[in-house]
Amino acid sequence: MRSFLSLVAVALFAVSELHAACGVERWSVKTGTDPQAPSVNLSSYISSTIYNFHQSTRPSSLPSNGRVSPRETTQYRLSGTLTKYVRESDSDYHLVIKDSAGRTMIIELPASNCVGAGSPFGTGISRARQQFDSRFTATTSFKTTSTSVTIKGVGFWDYLHGQTGVAPNGIEVHPVLDITFPTSALTPGTSSDDESIADDSASALPEVSWPADMVRDDDGGRVHVYRGGAAVGDVLFHGGAVLEDPSLHVLFAGNWSDDDMKPVTLTTRRDSSMQDLDRYGVRSFGIRASSRTLVMPGGEINDLDVQRALANEVEAGRIQHVDANAVYVVMLDSSANPSLGGSRDWLSYHSQFHPTELPMRYVVVRGGLDRATQSEAIHASLFRTMLNPAGDGWF
Secondary structure, eight states: OHHHHHHHHHHHHHHHHHHOOOOOTTHHHHHTOSTTGGGSOTTOOEEEOHHHHHTSOOOSOOOTTSOOTTGGGOEEEEEEEEEEEEEOTTSOEEEEEEOTTOOEEEEEEOOGGGSOTTOTTHHHHHHHHHHHHTTOOOOSSOEEEEEEEEEEEEEEEOOOSOOTTOOTTOEEEEEEEEEEOOTTSOOOOOEESOTTSOOOSTTOOOOOOOOTTEEEOTTSOEEEEEOSSOSSTTOOOOSSOOOSSOEEEEEEESOOOHHHHHHHHHHHHOOGGGGGGGGGTOOOTTOEEEEEEEOOOOSEEOHHHHHHHHHHHHHTTSSOOOOTTEEEEEEEOTTOEEOBTTBOOOSEEEEEEOSSSSOEEEEEEOSSOOHHHHHHHHHHHHHHHHHOTTSOOOO
């Protein structure tokens, strides 16, 4: 009976892998379907350390479908202590490793079904996932451990968006192509459920304390959500970059009539509280606004679905994304059942991703809201976008 149950568990896991969503941002680079992937020499590697990775200078820009040499064109061998792991909504295994001084960085193991045909990394990605699965079971909640690990994989520059364990410069190994654990060690005990559980190893760093309105998103980062209350009163300047000359593009996903769309578009650009943003360098007078429909699936959707829909519009030429000050306000209809990192306890949120080298700032507003709540949800996340475009600041 125990063997039968084990087989059932494996089968269910395989089914979940088959139907899991895949990522969007720099996905070709992460999985080896970009034009430069064949140039990565997988027959050799450079031994390195987490300290060495931390010393790398972050590139000023990252191509959406190309590699930055030498980090992203080199295979590395790296050892450390595995402290945390989780299966993200984009199907990646997100692992945090650290060195003896407590420096951390992220390594990622994509799912085989998310790797395009012809990727030179395909065999290694499949091998690494099997190696990890033979030792641990990754779920959608963070688990902690303290286990020595050695990996091989290709360097990768990620965008900084509040990821757990991220290196200060955003460097990762992604994808991991081989992962091994000490054969003499016993199967490590793990704690689970939430990342707030502290790692009990010797040089663990204190946990980051996130505000209550920060939610883990679907590809490992953090997003600021609006759950109700004062839409503008609690918006504070966080001291970083702002959108100095914003333009608004309202995108209606699902079934919307002209009579429903017109007042939403007017509401988006006309709010007396916008003038409060002038003191932070945001031009709030005469903001340009446009509206159109957005093709998106109905029913169960997450943030990756939103990103994918926006990226498809850019790729098809229906959105000319040439202005980093543009904000895309995605209005969902009442048939959509959206989640953000598994959370549904929000009215709106704002984030950004890179369908091109330019960041694309966007707001997502839940459908089925009454007119007053809808207006508050739009403006709450819209103002936060203008003052904190990356969506990962404190307010």
